[in-house]
Amino acid sequence: MTPVPRTVLRLTAALACSAGLLVTAPGLASAAELVRTDPARDVVGVSMSSDKEQVAPGERGIDIRKVRASHGTDVLVIQLRTRGRLAHKGVILNAAVRTPGGSYDVTHLRFAGATESALTSGNAEVACPGFAVERGRRTATITIPTACIGDPAWVRVGVGIAQARGKRFYADDGLSRTVGNRLKLSGKIARG
Numbered sequence: 433m434t435p436v437p438r439t440v441l442r443l444t445a446a447l448a449c450s451a452g453l454l455v456t457a458p459g460l461a462s463a464a465e466l467v468r469t470d471p472a473r474d475v476v477g478v479s480m481s482s483d484k485e486q487v488a489p490g491e492r493g494i495d496i497r498k499v500r501a502s503h504g505t506d507v508l509v510i511q512l513r514t515r516g517r518l519a520h521k522g523v524i525l526n527a528a529v530r531t532p533g534g535s536y537d538v539t540h541l542r543f544a545g546a547t548e549s550a551l552t553s554g555n556a557e558v559a560c561p562g563f564a565v566e567r568g569r570r571t572a573t574i575t576i577p578t579a580c581i582g583d584p585a586w587v588r589v590g591v592g593i594a595q596a597r598g599k600r601f602y603a604d605d606g607l608s609r610t611v612g613n614r615l616k617l618s619g620k621i622a623r624g
Contacts, residue, residue, distance in 0.1 A: 464624020466501040466589070468607055472515055476611045480599045485611075488602055492516025494523070494593040496606040501589045503621045507562070508581065510538075510574040512591055512606055518570055522596045525565065527574055528615045531584035538574050540565040551576060578623070586622050590615030 475495050477488035495515040502509045510527050525540040536558065540549045549565040551558045560580035566573045572593075578584065592615050594603040608616040 464503050464622055466499070466618050466621050468499045468618070470496045470499060470604070470606050471609050472497060474609050475602050475604045477600050477602045480601065491595075491602050491604075493519035494595050494602055494604050496591070496593060496604045499589075499591055499606040501587075501618065501621055503587050503623050504578070505623065506578060508576045508578055508587060508589075510576075510589055510591060512572050512593075514570050514593070516570070518567060518572060519593075519595050524594045525572055525574075526592050526594070526615065528590040528617060529576065529581060530588040530617060531581055532586065533582040533584060536576075536581050538565065538576070540567075540572070540574075551580065584623065586620040588617040588620055590617045 472495060473487070473489035475488045475491040476485050477491065478485050492515045496512050497515050498513040500509075500511045508529065510529075512525075520542060523540075523542045525538075527538040529536040529538070534553055536551060536553050538549070538551055541547070549563075551560050551563050558580055560577060562575065562577040563580060564573075564575045566575075574591075581587070591606040592604060592611070593606075594601065596602075603611045605611050605616055607618060
């Protein structure tokens with residue numbers, strides 16, 4: 433069995449559910465909505481047999497182009513739009529939500545014909561009626577009732593997509609040109 437390179441593990445960890453990771457970024461208060469355009473052709477790919485990362489400009493299906501987050505009184509909605517048709521096989525969608533009271537992670541997996549979505553805090557799944565992840569042709573929308581995350585005055589969000597295909601692994605962070613050990617988080621998004 434070929435060992436998995438550290439870079440593949442790092443990219444997987446960056447986009448996998450990992451509570452407790454806190455990214456430092458400017459914490460300026462903002463309006464109740466965030467709209468951010470992510471650079472095109474910034475997907476990072478790595479071979480399962482190598483540690484060398486390469487930009488994969490041809491990967492359209494996980495290349496995040498726009499992230500929109502709306503923090504309303506009843507729900508937090510995070511939406512992303514990809515450059516091409518959203519990939520369907522071997523896809524991991526991950527979002528991080530930080531509030532004054534805690535850290536939450538959303539993981540949406542689509543493997544081998546099965547689809548699973550979870551909202552977690554730490555290692556525990558959060559029971560949350562109304563929580564949903566919906567996928568369209570080029571969009572994914574995460575809806576989290578604010579009551580499930582403590583009705584926070586503000587949130588910080590991050591979002592990424594990863595895909596394993598053949599002997600390669602691809603990833604894109606929706607708020608950064610690169611893929612690091614953690615999802616980059618937005619500034620504070622005040623409750624509207």
